[in-house]
Amino acid sequence: MEKINLKGLTQEELTELSLSLREKPFRGKQLFEWLYKKRIDSIDSMTTLSKAFRDKLKTKAEICNLKFVTSYQSSIDGTTKYLFELKDGKQIESVLIPPRTAFYDNKSLKLDEQKRLTVCVSTQVGCPLDCIFCATGTMGYKRNLITGEIIDQVIQIEKISQKKITNIVFMGMGEPFLNYDNVIDAIRIFIDGMNIAARRITISTAGWIDGILKLANENLKVKLAISLHTLKDELRNMLIPLNRKYNLSKLLSAISHYYERTKLRVTYEYIVFKGLNDQDDDVKLLTKLARKVPCKINLIPFHSISFVKPGIDLKPATMEEIELFAQKLRANHLTVFIRSSAGEDITAACGQLAIKSGK
Numbered sequence: 001m002e003k004i005n006l007k008g009l010t011q012e013e014l015t016e017l018s019l020s021l022r023e024k025p026f027r028g029k030q031l032f033e034w035l036y037k038k039r040i041d042s043i044d045s046m047t048t049l050s051k052a053f054r055d056k057l058k059t060k061a062e063i064c065n066l067k068f069v070t071s072y073q074s075s076i077d078g079t080t081k082y083l084f085e086l087k088d089g090k091q092i093e094s095v096l097i098p099p100r101t102a103f104y105d106n107k108s109l110k111l112d113e114q115k116r117l118t119v120c121v122s123t124q125v126g127c128p129l130d131c132i133f134c135a136t137g138t139m140g141y142k143r144n145l146i147t148g149e150i151i152d153q154v155i156q157i158e159k160i161s162q163k164k165i166t167n168i169v170f171m172g173m174g175e176p177f178l179n180y181d182n183v184i185d186a187i188r189i190f191i192d193g194m195n196i197a198a199r200r201i202t203i204s205t206a207g208w209i210d211g212i213l214k215l216a217n218e219n220l221k222v223k224l225a226i227s228l229h230t231l232k233d234e235l236r237n238m239l240i241p242l243n244r245k246y247n248l249s250k251l252l253s254a255i256s257h258y259y260e261r262t263k264l265r266v267t268y269e270y271i272v273f274k275g276l277n278d279q280d281d282d283v284k285l286l287t288k289l290a291r292k293v294p295c296k297i298n299l300i301p302f303h304s305i306s307f308v309k310p311g312i313d314l315k316p317a318t319m320e321e322i323e324l325f326a327q328k329l330r331a332n333h334l335t336v337f338i339r340s341s342a343g344e345d346i347t348a349a350c351g352q353l354a355i356k357s358g359k
């Protein structure tokens with residue numbers, strides 16, 4: 001019989017497991033603390049538990065850890081990309097983003113934001129959504145990550161880097177809302193077990209509406225980011241094929257519902273493609289959008305054209321062009337940030353390392 005992976009179980013699940021082993025309910029809390037506060041990686045390291053209980057536990061359960069394969073650090077900005085191997089040999093990526101690289105125009109960052117250390121986590125091996133600008137999409141879908149594999153990305157990166165992670169973004173390989181339950185369990189463990197505030201956790205979606213509507217009812221207070229990139233359906237159908245299922249009108253009404261329920265500002269991610277979505281009519285459309293629901297817009301430089309399908313003409317906007325676009329939006333009182341080209345020299349766009357490794 002396959003053993004249960006303790007890493008990834010919530011406190012309630014650990015309590016149930018303890019009861020099934022004829023132990024007292026408080027054992028669940030002890031296990032939770034050993035796993036997520038002390039972050040041990042073997043059952044024998046739980047030294048406050050009796051040897052008898054540990055032995056009993058070992059017959060049913062184990063602690064699975066991600067295997068570190070390699071990492072690459074950007075010589076430009078310190079962004080570090082990690083490649084991890086899962087128990088079944090598949091590989092995923094996670095990225096550690098230091099504060100000064102998060103935003104191009106970072107002089108305006110508050111002190112709190114300057115101390116920010118963010119891990120971008122993966123939620124799936126591959127991804128079925130096939131966005132045109134994304135390397136992961138070219139891999140197709142392999143499988144969902146289990147909860148333990150999601151949280152262990154942060155635990156392992158803290159161990160390797162010896163740095164305290166302050167923020168988490170679900171923006172790595174995969175569409176988080178296609179792995180909804182495991183992502184929500186991971187978030188609960190980040191908040192309750194690892195002491196990361198909900199407001200420092202962001203779920204980024206390509207626009208999976210079912211997930212947005214469900215999240216609105218969770219009362220979790222995490223942030224929601226939408227990979228928007230355009231407000232024109234025809235162009236969005238090409239960039240994000242999911243738009244054919246959930247078009248902009250459906251997406252925007254789900255976002256309005258989310259705001260009505262949560263009163264939380266939404267972030268729109270917007271990769272700027274030269275001549276394609278950076279024109280004056282795009283400024284008008286974004287301005288109209290920003291009047292519907294309080295939001296901020298992150299403009300993202302596009303630098304990873306190597307995997308764009310042949311025949312598709314996507315050109316990166318220059319930094320000057322992005323700045324000009326930002327100025328026009330700000331002139332209309334929109335809150336706009338320009339994200340830096342983090343890790344340009346280490347192929348930091350999601351999926352590129354895992355594809356290179358062939359796993």
Ligand code: SF4
Nearest residue numbers: 127130131134137174
């Ligand atoms: S951008 Fe996100 S949702 Fe789109 S293919 Fe890549 S991983 Fe999937």
